Amino acid sequence: MKKRTLFIWPLMGVLLLLIMVTNSQMVHGASAGFTVSANIPDNQYDEEQTSFDLVMKPSQTETLAVTLENLEDTPKTISATANTGYTTIAGAEAFDKHHPGHLSQAEYQFSQIFDQPQMVALKPRETKTVNFKVTMPPKLYDGVLKGALYFKDTKAKSRQETNQQGFSIDNYYAMALGVILREHPDTHVPAELKLRRIRVSKTNYLNVPAVLVKLENTAPATPGAMTIRATVSKHKGDKPLFGNRREGITMATNSSFEYGIPLGDTWINPGKHHLHLVAKSAHKTWSFDRDFEITVSQAMKLNQQNKSLWWIWLIVLLIIIFIILLLVMYYLGYHRRQKQDAQQIKTLEKD
Known part of the structure; x- marks a missing residue:
């Protein structure tokens, strides 16, 4: 049950973000009813990539062209926005918010350097080119600015019922076309992970009592897919009380999320505890050790919420x-x- 819960959350993140494609020139969406494709300019950094990965200079202005095609016999109205990437609560890059707010700590948001969102009207079976103007910040920028051009059908949607009475989720058909802007083609800034805080919670995105570890990527770079392994023990070096391992965790530039460690069937005693967490990507490994405390009140709430401890x-x-x-x-x-x-x-x- 524990492993199944851990794998469900990344899949739910994908469903909630709908169709997030950043690496194909022609983004096909049979269910979406329209396609988008990038018109790659001459200053493309990696010519094998069919999404935008551009080398630019400070204060340089450029127009990015995207071709939209309506695949259906009905008209469509597409919302087109330039969105900064952020990290979801499930630990995945996402591009569906024009103003991500506190979800992104990037020095420059796409909403600041791109022109305003636009509405694109497509007639049945019509193909149209949509232009996005971007102006780089005036000072030299290390690392990359990463986001996506996000296209959402404002009318077509499906309704998904939830397990909460009276609530449902409207899923709109949308696509994202990746955008990377860089000014140092020969210099690569590595991602850098920091452990910001540890807290316990009986109500969280895992829907089970868990220890939540806030990880922040402080660099204008992405770490790539990571495997995170975390254990909680009474003291450093002791036998773990509980822990978990997850693969395929991704983080946006300059963003953070809370990595959840379910308590499972562990009875929690109040007092000091020790966290050991290792995050490993293809290029780097981060290791964190930190003590934290669980109060009497927190331990009681966690144990009460833990349904697997009914016999206790x-x-x-x-x-x-x-x-x-x-x-x-x-x-x-x-x-x-x-x-x-x-x-x-x-x-x-x-x-």
Whole structure:
């Protein structure tokens, strides 16, 4: 059950982001009903890539052209935006927000360097070129600016019911065409991971009690696909109390997310604990060791929420009932003895 939950979340992230394609010149979407393709300019960094990966200079302005084709016999209205990449709660790059807010700590957002969003009207079976104007920041920029040109059909959508009564999710058909802007074609800034904080939560994206570790990529670069392995023990070097391992974690430039470690069937005692986390990509390995504390209140809430520990709570309940019965028996016996003593005293006084 634990492994299945860990694999479901990345898949849910993909579904919620709909169709996120960043590496093909012609992005086909049979269900979306339209396609997008990049018109690659001469300053393409990697000519084998069919999404935009451009070498530019400070303050340089360029127009990126994208061809849209309506595959259906009905008209479409497509929303076209230039979006900064961010990292989802499930640990995946996403490009579906024009203003990602706190989800991206990039020095420059795509909403700042690209022109405004636009609405594109497509007649049935029509093909049209859409232009995006971008102006690089005035000062020399290390690393890369990474995002996507995001196209969403404003009308076509499907409704997905949730397990919460009265709630549903509207999934719009959308596509993303990757954009990388760089000013140093011969210099590559490596990604850099930092561990920002550790907290425990009974309500989170995993829907199970978990330890949440906030990881931040502080560099204008992406680490690529990572495997993260994390364990929690009472003290450093002790046998792990619980832990997990996930593959295929990706992070956007200058972004963060909380990596979740489910407690499983572990009974949590309050006090100090130790986290050991290793994140490994094809180019680098990051290792973190940090102590954190779980309060009495937090431990009680986590254990109460953990449904797999029902038998422990049953034992606790039986012990409490047993103690209550002992107290009641003691109370009744005490009062009985008092009555007996009082009766004896009255009998002696009469004699």
